[in-house]
Amino acid sequence: MITRAPILDRLAALADPTRSRLLLLLDGHELTVSELCAVLQLPQSTVSRHLRILSDEGWVASRGEGTSRWYSMAPAQLEPGARELWEVVRAQIAETPSAAQDARRVAGVVAQRRTRSQLFFATTAAEGWDHLRAEMIGTRADLLALLHLLDERLVVGDLGCGTGHLAAALAPCVARVVGVDESRQMLAAARERLAGAAHVELREGTLEALPIADAELDVAILFLVTQFVPDPAAAMREVRRVLRPEGKLLVVDLIEHDRTDYVLQLGHVWQGFDESQMAAWLGDAGFHGCRWHELPPDPAARGPALFACTARR
Numbered sequence: 001m002i003t004r005a006p007i008l009d010r011l012a013a014l015a016d017p018t019r020s021r022l023l024l025l026l027d028g029h030e031l032t033v034s035e036l037c038a039v040l041q042l043p044q045s046t047v048s049r050h051l052r053i054l055s056d057e058g059w060v061a062s063r064g065e066g067t068s069r070w071y072s073m074a075p076a077q078l079e080p081g082a083r084e085l086w087e088v089v090r091a092q093i094a095e096t097p098s099a100a101q102d103a104r105r106v107a108g109v110v111a112q113r114r115t116r117s118q119l120f121f122a123t124t125a126a127e128g129w130d131h132l133r134a135e136m137i138g139t140r141a142d143l144l145a146l147l148h149l150l151d152e153r154l155v156v157g158d159l160g161c162g163t164g165h166l167a168a169a170l171a172p173c174v175a176r177v178v179g180v181d182e183s184r185q186m187l188a189a190a191r192e193r194l195a196g197a198a199h200v201e202l203r204e205g206t207l208e209a210l211p212i213a214d215a216e217l218d219v220a221i222l223f224l225v226t227q228f229v230p231d232p233a234a235a236m237r238e239v240r241r242v243l244r245p246e247g248k249l250l251v252v253d254l255i256e257h258d259r260t261d262y263v264l265q266l267g268h269v270w271q272g273f274d275e276s277q278m279a280a281w282l283g284d285a286g287f288h289g290c291r292w293h294e295l296p297p298d299p300a301a302r303g304p305a306l307f308a309c310t311a312r313r
């Protein structure tokens with residue numbers, strides 16, 4: 001029995017003017033069937049039939065995305081002989097007038113895609129995009145991504161870490177996160193949230209006597225914890241001890257407010273803070289370069305507005 005060389009099947013698939021035109025288009029562009037129909041000016045049934053033959057013989061690969069299927073040439077799955085064969089055929093057909101027409105039309109089709117996306121942004125307007133963006137990616141993705149701009153060598157203290165929200169967000173982006181909290185129950189919940197997370201250490205302790213060595217941290221974060229601390233200036237002095245020289249402090253908390261419901265529910269010592277009070281405590285503790293920023297309110301949040309205050313050791 002004579003064994004038929006696989007290259008002959010590849011050759012047979014290629015030996016058709018429409019299929020070689022198709023392949024020339026797909027060698028360089030990823031296109032849908034309807035785009036190929038527009039370029040070749042052929043009916044869909046014809047294009048699909050030829051695509052099937054090219055796919056069966058390994059010349060073309062496809063992938064589904066949404067409701068469309070995208071086709072492209074598949075050089076990776078071709079043996080070297082087939083690639084050489086295509087080089088020879090391509091050199092011949094690329095010079096034909098129909099190839100020149102196809103090249104012009106495919107440029108138009110690709111440009112039309114861009115126009116379609118521009119039309120989408122022009123017609124949905126900003127509000128539509130904001131809604132779709134939130135639906136697609138939620139409200140935290142951009143901020144979580146921006147955390148990767150942090151220096152990956154940083155050691156960060158999440159002081160009053162609670163159930164570990166911040167530690168979980170920071171851990172993939174820095175060298176180490178040290179979470180400290182005085183509540184065993186909160187630490188147990190943090191342990192559960194952070195199970196399997198690398199580079200996180202959780203320690204039981206207070207802000208007033210941190211279980212952290214002198215100058216162990218590059219950054220200290222106090223997120224919604226200062227409101228529970230009776231003597232913030234003393235706590236800030238202790239936080240300064242565990243920061244390296246020029247290490248950075250971030251305090252995020254509530255701006256002075258009149259929401260007694262939260263004060264009663266959570267047992268706050270302070271009913272929010274104002275800028276001069278915070279700056280005075282940080283100055284007394286030896287911090288410098290204090291900067292106060294009011295955070296834009298999240299439309300979904302029902303509590304008082306927040307500030308973010310930064311300072312250097």
Ligand SMILES: C[S@@+](CC[C@H](N)C(=O)[O-])C[C@H]1O[C@@H](n2cnc3c(N)ncnc32)[C@H](O)[C@@H]1O
Pocket residue numbers: 159160161162163164165166180181182183186205206207208222223224225228229
């Ligand atoms: C409102 S929670 C905030 C937790 C976390 N930072 C967050 O943003 O989700 C306050 C946390 O601070 C802790 N805490 C309050 N006073 C503290 C202190 N003096 N020392 C250490 N932890 C304290 C509480 O146990 C609680 O877990």
